[in-house]
Amino acid sequence: MKIGVLSLQGDFIEHAQMLSELGVDPVAVRLPEDLRELEGLIIPGGESTTIGKLLIAFHLLEPLRKFAIQKPVWGTCAGMILLAKDVGTDQPLLSLMDIKVQRNAFGRQADSFEAYLHVPVLKNGETQPFPAVFIRAPRLISVKNDAVVIAELADGTAVAAQQGKWLATAFHPELTRDTRFHQYFLKLINV
Ligand code: GLN
Numbered sequence: 251m252k253i254g255v256l257s258l259q260g261d262f263i264e265h266a267q268m269l270s271e272l273g274v275d276p277v278a279v280r281l282p283e284d285l286r287e288l289e290g291l292i293i294p295g296g297e298s299t300t301i302g303k304l305l306i307a308f309h310l311l312e313p314l315r316k317f318a319i320q321k322p323v324w325g326t327c328a329g330m331i332l333l334a335k336d337v338g339t340d341q342p343l344l345s346l347m348d349i350k351v352q353r354n355a356f357g358r359q360a361d362s363f364e365a366y367l368h369v370p371v372l373k374n375g376e377t378q379p380f381p382a383v384f385i386r387a388p389r390l391i392s393v394k395n396d397a398v399v400i401a402e403l404a405d406g407t408a409v410a411a412q413q414g415k416w417l418a419t420a421f422h423p424e425l426t427r428d429t430r431f432h433q434y435f436l437k438l439i440n441v
Contacts, residue, residue: 251439254279254288256314258304260296260328264424268432282313290322290439293329295385295422298353301328302342315344322415324435330411330418331388347413348395355389355407355420362386365421369401369410372430381428382409382421389420415439 255265257278266276269292277288285291291314293301305311317323318333323346325333332343336350356363366379380401390408393399401410401419409420415438423431 251275251436252277252288253436253439254285254291256291256293256301256310256329258308258310259300260294261422261424262292262294264422265292265294265326265432268424268429272429272432272436274436279310280308282308282310285313285317288317288321290324290435291317292435293323293325293332294424295327295329298328298331298337299341301332305332306342311342311344315346318344318346318416322417322435322438324417324419324438326419326422326424327385327387330420333416333418337388347411347416347418348397349393349411349413349418350391351388352391353388354386356384356387359386365403367401367403367409367421369431371400371412372434375430380423380430381426382419382423383425384409384421387420390418 254277255262269276333347334349334351335345362385369375369380397413399408411418
């Protein structure tokens with residue numbers, strides 16, 4: 251199985267390493283032709299405005315949107331912002347998921363934090379909390395249509411969503427040793 255990792259900016263290497271650990275061939279996506287033969291794509295964390303500008307410069311925005319309409323895509327942090335239809339600011343987006351997102355919702359880089367989340371969709375998700383790393387992270391303000399919240403902080407702040415084959419997490423599973431989110435994404439590809 252070939253899974254792409256958008257590799258323009260951000261922590262794409264960590265995603266690729268985790269996919270390799272799970273026995274999947276990660277493909278670095280930088281050009282439209284890199285999307286050929288992929289069964290899914292991960293958009294990493296980084297800086298969403300920078301990634302958006304690079305998507306335009308590399309003529310990838312439209313090809314990526316077309317790809318995502320047919321195939322599973324998972325965005326982490328900046329990737330979640332790029333998947334959202336509404337981020338409250340004017341920046342290049344894929345605008346696919348019916349989610350409203352607030353960027354930098356927890357403050358500055360220095361306010362980065364870790365939290366243990368109950369994520370029922372994951373394997374043992376009810377009993378074994380997921381270690382979530384938040385770095386200048388966004389939060390979900392609302393979801394609509396068939397988008398659903400799949401993880402919340404203890405105070406009820408929504409931080410992960412799924413809409414069919416699209417997945418968005420405000421945090422960075424690729425920066426932990428816990429592979430369950432990557433496994434969950436692989437499962438979405440296989441169903
Ligand atoms: N703050 C970044 C943005 O708005 C996202 C941070 C991240 O991906 N860790 O794009």
